[in-house]
Amino acid sequence: MTVTTTLPHADAVSLADQQLADWLKREGCEDPPPAASPLEASPYAVDPPVTGPSNADSPAGPQVERLRLGDRVLLDRDHGPLRGSPATGHYSRRRLRTPAPHGTQQLTLTIATAAAGPTWVRLEAETHTTGSGLRTPCRVPVPELARSLLPLLDATDGPAAVQLAPRVITAAEVDDLIDELCDPERRLPTVVASVPVNVPVDGWTESVVRPLCQQLPGLATAYVLDPGARTGFNVALEYHTVYGGAVRTYLPEVDPASRYDGARHPVLARGRIEQDVRRAAGLLAREPRRLAAELPLPPVLAAVPVLRIPPSQPRPDAASCADPVAARAELAALAREEQQDRAEQQARADELERVRRTLRRARRTRPGRAHAAPGRLCAPSTAPVVGPVVGTLAGPFVGAPGVPRTTVLPDPVAGPDDNPDTFTELLSRLGEFPLLTFTGDQKSALALDELQCAGAGWARLAWDGLTALQEYAEAAVRGEAGGDFKQWCEHTPDGCHRFPPRKAVRGESRTVHSHTKWKRERMLPVPECVDASRRAFMGAHLRIGGGRTAPRLHYLDDCSGSGRIYVGYIGLHLTNTRTN
Template identity: 75%
Template sequence: MTSDRFPPSARAGLPGPRGPATPYRMTVTTALPHDDAVALADQRLAAWLKHEGCDEPPPAPHRSDTADVPAERLRLGDRVLLDRDGGPLRGGPGSGYYDRRRLRTPAPHGTHQLTLTVATGAEGRTWVRLEAETHTTGSGVRTPCRVPVPELASGLLPLLDAADGPAAVLPVPRVLTAAEVDGLIDELCDPERRLPTVVASVPVNHDLDAWVADVVRPLCRQLPGLATAYVLDPGARTEFNVALEYHTVYGGAVRTYLPEIDPASRQDGARHPVLARHRIEEDLRRAAGLLAREPRRLAAEQPLPPPLAAVPVLRAPVPGVRAGTGPDDAPSRAERAALAREERQDHAEQQARADELERVRHSLRRERRQGRRLPADEPSGGAVGVLRRGVQARGPVGRLCVGTGGASGRRPVLPGSAARPVAPGDRALAVVPDTFTELMARLGEFPLLTFTGDQKSALALDDLRCTGAGWARLTWDGLTALQQYAEAAVRGAAGGDFKQWCEHTPAGCHRFPPRKAVRGESRTVFSHTKWKRERMLPVPECVDTSRRAFMGAHLRIGGGRTAPRLHYLDDCSGSGRIYVGYIGLHLTNTRTN
């Protein structure tokens, strides 16, 4: 965000004046010794406070590695408070130690809060976590969607030599040459990688430096501390796409590679979202927000590394009760004792909530891992050596086709697919998959569609090819039409829902039969508890806090009692996406029961 849109406190790394927003959370490591990292952080924080006209804090008291340093609260200006504490990590002597700084500054409708924690575990690795959030007072206050990246984050990253596994975490994207592609692949495949890796391509016949300055850097302005970012020059793009057959990026598109990538798996390719060039060029600012969505989500859901998880919650100083003289001394001591008991109880409750949140994060990660387990016959060797042997055996990529995964560029055809060259942007002529296995692997070609369901029901349709010829192709037609409808809907130019779009498909857009687009289920299905529950399908928390929503709208894939259905939720007016919750055989109703 630019400084003219936010007050000075927001420019320091805190949210704007409109209320609670999605917090910013950065977690990186540093090779610096613990005390050096803390000293650098204190220097940067003091420099910013001085720049904002606040008092500079005095030197922090020496931290003990075996005993807690009581939290101290410093008043550095009008409603500007700095809390500092440190000591051993939970787990007893020898488990490690931490230092923490929490800065609170005023906002028009509440308080901005910036928390910096440096923790070093028994193994010696130093972790740095920076959190920025806002707390509002009152109701009816409009809020920004997310807290902007703190200036402190952008300033600290290069000073700390911040890293995520083997990758350097820098505040701006780095341009890679062909000779550096092997290093990028090593980073992507590293099992310790926690942050997403964003890789940008440059359109053919575009100047590299101009594209980086005018497009990529503004696009990545919300990513410092949340992701590592790279730009592939033309030679690096070729090397990268040959090596990562199922995870390509090209034609000015930008792809986000989540942790635990399996480059040898075709199915895994659908897990790493693509931001197409046309979406970037339509609205660069909105595209920057879309690109930051997955890194923000991952930062919130990722379990903390053990040293940071072992940091106790802040035990903020409690203002004492002024002691009187004579007979009034006893009541004052009693009041202080009561306050101390309440503070200890409150601290214990906060710690219990923090521990429960961490257990939820671990549980969520286990569920996600189990949800993407591959079938037994799916190649799963994520080792870089296996990947490169496969590249050498395949040789160079030959045939080309077009898909939105590459925006306006071209992408390698999957092995075994028949293809012919087509003009850029001509989605209707792009190669259509013949199997659901290939279709599911290519869902990333639809940047505004998110598949939230279980792939097993879709992949099982390949076993019915004797009766389901053309099902995969018809499903692809439906997805293509949904994507084009979504592109128009987010601009407010769709002219109605998807059914109306099919009935009055604009010239040049892919047509899907209107009779196969169904707005919702019958009243009988909706009122039947079991049948309705089958159609309560997964959605992100931003759509529904229960992470489930009724998807009555569906596409008819083929005919007959067991013919497949594609169920979806149109949220273009909300999150700007369509969520596909189910592809598979017809769910239960009066005709299938």
């Protein structure tokens, strides 16, 4: 959680300490002694103040203390000037470690204030596991401290108030909400929920939206559109609409005038929500959690030095030692070692921050970024194009001849067998296909979710087709595909995903080509690097449903050019001689 507050630094720290002490008391831990003022030396310091290398010019470095409040319960507290100079600002930090099943839970609260500007508050929750007690990774729940602090801090994210519960928006407030979505200072995602027709707003909010947003406090702002607001909102945001009980997550930097930007902002369909609200809440929290870990820190928080607890073992006393010269030499050696360790830790933290800034800058500047969902390549670029940062970097991907090498980080949001049941989820997960770019209008795909007769079959079959297209594209850019996609389906290599060859169609009939209106329907969007007109005929398609009017997925194979496949349409069968 990263938010701001208008409270003075000392008041914010006092509130945080009080809430932390209350929680420790409820958990049966000892009460921590009062913390020293951020501008005073700590009387509980376990060691003389440790000054990091970047604070060498500061008259007073970080003041550090460690308190043991129970069995395996440790509270570390430090405060001091931000890196640079005392005039830059100051910070206070609390790190609490408590036992957890198969490991340790760690909670880090950092409050930093620059010489001029608001007070920043950052809360990080982690679970460190040991041994093989856990078979699968666990999701760290929203800390109780976040829920108790948010209302007291009057927390904000740019122009938005960060609240615990979703707020109902009326027609008179739509303009303010749109301004908030488009504000360049917004860091947190904004979740907007619609209400089904003829369903009371209050009842839907309490029974569905509130449980759905249980994992969002501190990670996103949430709103519910009443019927009047829904109309005005969807008229103003033609390419970013939400309706029918669906919930949409608006990532930072919304471009309301861009059709392609709409694909960046995932939609959770009503059917998926009502099927299992608890699982839907986990799906809804994926993007906010990813952004919280991936976004670069604000400059004020980036200037906070790393936390390093001094060694607790006693040091040699030069005055009482038999050989004072040797004791002084040992003290100097220990000081140099501590200085070096702190410098290495700070260098690793700074490198992580540089990576975050590089990733963000690459997404902002790469050509055609609005055409892609988060984490997808869109067009060849000289800048490194990467996906969500989760764990470690993947190896380099070698594109087609003339296409620069790029690094691709797949988004591990689902296992290989976890096919989407709806097109809403399918569109939100297109980032899992780094060589496919969806350039079409998502409305035609989302409309398929409303056709209940199909169940989940259409979305699952479309996902199978996209998976096979991705594997084909990987081979094609290496020159190892052995033909077009239909040939790939007829002779799928061992270990690759198989898609039925009869459902892969190379192109449209001569009648469709010669019919002006029908051909125009299949002239679908592509980047300028593919065609200067930004349109190209996509006759190749996949049959993702049975029957002559069932859904189709149209695509353009440009692996020999830009090294990508462009999906221009997912929806009901386009017009031909057999449709009506």
